[in-house]
Amino acid sequence: MSKQQELDGLIKSIAAAGEKLPGPERRLFLKQGLTMLGAAGAASGAAGIGAAEAALPPGVPSWTKSLGTGVVTNPYGEPSPFEAHIKRRNLEWLTADKIASISFTPLADLKGIITPNGLVFERYHAGLPAVDPGLHRLMIHGMVDRPIVLSMDDLMRFPSISMTRFLECAANGGMEWRGAQMDRLQLTHGMLACCEWTGVLLSTLLQEVGVQKGAAWILAEGADGSHMSRSIPMDKALDDALIVYAQNGEPLRPEQGYPVRLINPGWEGNTCVKWLRRLKIGDKPWYHREETSKYTDLMPDGSSREFTFVQECNSVITNPCPENPLKGPGKFWVEGLAWSGRGKIKQVDVSFDGGVSWRTTRFTSAVLPRALTRFGVEWDWNGAQALLQSRAIDETGYVQPTYGQLRAVRGTSSIYHKNAIHTWKVNNNGSVANVQIS
């Protein structure tokens, strides 16, 4: 009921905002960019067709005069060939090799909050393993009364649940800590995705095995060649940690941990162990390789923060951006994504003058906890240079920091957990550059 009201409200707010605009301002959409028919077309509905033809590309397109192809030409469909540029990309220099590396989600080309499975960023510690689901097993043992080994068939018999949640690498944007300025949104923020994950709550499985008194941590270990492993506090396991076998409706993709992975909603991606083969329950963390030599935050005083699991509140404008320049002055729909590992997004403000003044945006997607949230605002661009920023606030009241605020605490030696307010500089010619404002 409340969700219905929420969406009704969204729809009404958009309609209402439109109504408030005076005619001439609204018609800027037409004047600046759209092909408006002349007075002849407006005079009568019937005359409209003829007038409109003048605005059409010459000739009647072939596809309106012929039969197309039949059903199940692609039993598993693919994107239009006109959209072949929308793909995951990597950076050759970022890691020593392509086996233990990362690829980036093409955020500039995506809409809404769901990331299609074929475009979810990749992160491997020993490459993508080809796991046979019939041979794969998940063992749960340690401080439990009834240790078990589960086949995938076994796992499917437990109650399941589906949640739409973001997934983000702790290193998302990490290249910018020391001032590097990547020239694509895909590279500045693309270690990020959001899917509907389906599986069994870890709490359900813990109930099955019977957790013993004193148990406080869980080791999650992957079946890949790196045996990627992380220590997870029991509180998270009993909250919303999910043993996942499906994403966006279908079985997990190989690069996302097929046939089964852990998802800790809102936590750094490396804790969401893929190709999950083992959960060991214990009374303290294991301090394995990936939580000591990696995935700790180097502070200005030389110490390292450990177990910084939560991906704090963050946001970015996805249109315009370097991949989506502005095509001449006029009205545009400026939009972006906000997310917080602590819950729902409460508000997103946008600045067009580098943070001097701010306008509150509208939400244009479902607003779910620990999920990407889409925001948007109309902007009438006069053709002058502009500095675009977004600033998100989550339901805990946390406000996304500036680079200055973030570096005052964290210094510049970190790799992980960069969530500073990001700036796009719009040039006079409509091109967009990545700049840093502290």
Add this chain to the structure above:
Amino acid sequence: MSKQQELDGLIKSIAAAGEKLPGPERRLFLKQGLTMLGAAGAASGAAGIGAAEAALPPGVPSWTKSLGTGVVTNPYGEPSPFEAHIKRRNLEWLTADKIASISFTPLADLKGIITPNGLVFERYHAGLPAVDPGLHRLMIHGMVDRPIVLSMDDLMRFPSISMTRFLECAANGGMEWRGAQMDRLQLTHGMLACCEWTGVLLSTLLQEVGVQKGAAWILAEGADGSHMSRSIPMDKALDDALIVYAQNGEPLRPEQGYPVRLINPGWEGNTCVKWLRRLKIGDKPWYHREETSKYTDLMPDGSSREFTFVQECNSVITNPCPENPLKGPGKFWVEGLAWSGRGKIKQVDVSFDGGVSWRTTRFTSAVLPRALTRFGVEWDWNGAQALLQSRAIDETGYVQPTYGQLRAVRGTSSIYHKNAIHTWKVNNNGSVANVQIS
């Protein structure tokens, strides 16, 4: 906030239900289907590893001892080869040819509520056209003050919104009206999908063109060879009709109307005109071919009901089903999908005895208006024959009818709008058959 509470409630209800189960009953999961470690394994956490190895397939899998493949091996990823059976299927005999035909969504293999783009059912009236987005135009004319012709770039400048909504062919399940019993869930209910759709509210565009007094209907026309067209009442256009250019985050798929289509949430799929090229505003419906010779409901007295747009409340059990037989007695997670073109699903009950007694299920996904909703309930199967049914109730109070109730009003000559309670017969050997109970 309310959505957070809703999901928290979901999670807690699952946990709570588990807690209430006495130990022995809960452990049926183990006794019947799972591989429980012996007392030695249970005695100590450390001993668990050795004991568990006995339950593992022989040998250490190759993928745990080697490096896998690198990033962007597939810049646009694909499903695991182990899941190649999950695909759209068609019925050769259903239509005169494959050009103007339909394919079905593999519902038995899907989880959650999102249908991945590659598996959304297809319906063509003149085949799948290859539309060039750079040449495509959308014209809005008729009883308007400012007729316009929009390029895709133009359309992208308007405020956008994203909504997760189901899409269903009016003929979904139509083969069963006269008693045919298809042997797959994919064929009984697979003209159904649910996506996050992104685009511009039709009401936003109508405001742009200025609708004239007396306007009451809108003709939507496609650019394919059939020039598929339907008359849409103005009320729907001003409510939630959406001009869509993206599905599940990425550009519309070719078979879903690339580059732009109409979505009338909750209404029969054929009104959601694909490859949309024209919207004409008028004062009465056009009575085009697809709303006279097709897409009307033949009633028992020989008359035809016209403009029956809404897809009424419906549901089906997706596990078990003919494609998902039961593997021996024991506990199972029985789940399915419910949906209503009038709003949210309020309740879904499941019967295991052909409708004599009912159990209320839990929702295990987000509950959104005019979207698929996932329900589930635990079932301890004793190995005896059983008749499984699901019965959905929507927020208007409408209760999904039995075949008897539906046929009393509609007869058996219809093709469209079949939403009767569906029955799966579970045989002693765990196989599942489609039967009809009136």
